[in-house]
Amino acid sequence: MRLNGYATAQFGKCHEVPVWQSSPVGPFDAWPTGGGGFDHFYGFVGGEANQWYPTLDEGTTPVEPDKTPEQGYHLMEDLADRALN
Numbered sequence: 758m759r760l761n762g763y764a765t766a767q768f769g770k771c772h773e774v775p776v777w778q779s780s781p782v783g784p785f786d787a788w789p790t791g792g793g794g795f796d797h798f799y800g801f802v803g804g805e806a807n808q809w810y811p812t813l814d815e816g817t818t819p820v821e822p823d824k825t826p827e828q829g830y831h832l833m834e835d836l837a838d839r840a841l842n
Contacts, residue, residue: 759796766797768840772804779803781819790816799839808832 758765767789774787779802785791789798799815806812809826813819824830 764797765795766840767793767795767800768798768836769800770804770806771798771800771802774802776803781814781817783817785817788814788817800836806832 771789771793773789773793778784778787783791787793788802789795797816799813801811801813808831811822811832813822822830822835
């Protein structure tokens with residue numbers, strides 16, 4: 758898609774990464790931005806996540822949500838906001 762001027766992103770669940778490659782230290786060749794063909798990734802690796810306390814990655818870097826559940830955080834709203842931005 759890049760050859761046609763498009764940018765790509767994946768938000769949310771990425772369950773295509775093999776379990777033995779899902780470590781924060783890689784290898785990242787099966788991750789969306791490593792070898793999966795996406796320019797940007799924000800979400801979680803694996804088939805499920807806690808909706809209030811998720812383990813999130815931006816690209817291949819672990820990140821923390823901007824606020825806590827007590828401050829109104831929920832994963833679905835976070836993913837939607839990131840996708841819209």
